[in-house]
Amino acid sequence: MLVHVPPIDSGLGTCPQLENFKPVIAGGEIVMTGGESTSVRKAIETYQPLLGLHGHLHESKGFLKVGRTLCLNPGSEYSEGILRGVVVDLDDGVVKNFLLTQG
Secondary structure: OEOOOOEOOOOOOEEEOEEOOEEOEEOOEEOEEEOOEHHHHHHHHHHOOOEEEOOOOOOOOEEEEEOOEEEEEOOOEHHHOEOEEEEEEEEOOEEEEEEEEEO
16 A cells, blocks of 8 residues: 555654644654554554555655554655665565665
């Protein structure tokens, strides 16, 4: 399942909370919020695809399982010229391994 936005409550879509296009600051720290989707989470839980590939928020590199589905966000840091990706090792309909890459 290739869906730009990650599932809600996954940590794969955490971003700064904005107000008037500026980050919200509380206690000297940037307040973070989720840019994730309830609909994507429901679809993954319902259909349990083998793999979920996401990339909506580049700061949220990571992975987790939602049921049997491995969800990945390789992230990227465009401002620093770092492009990230992921190599997935599939074998007979099973994710054997994955490797987060950068270049």
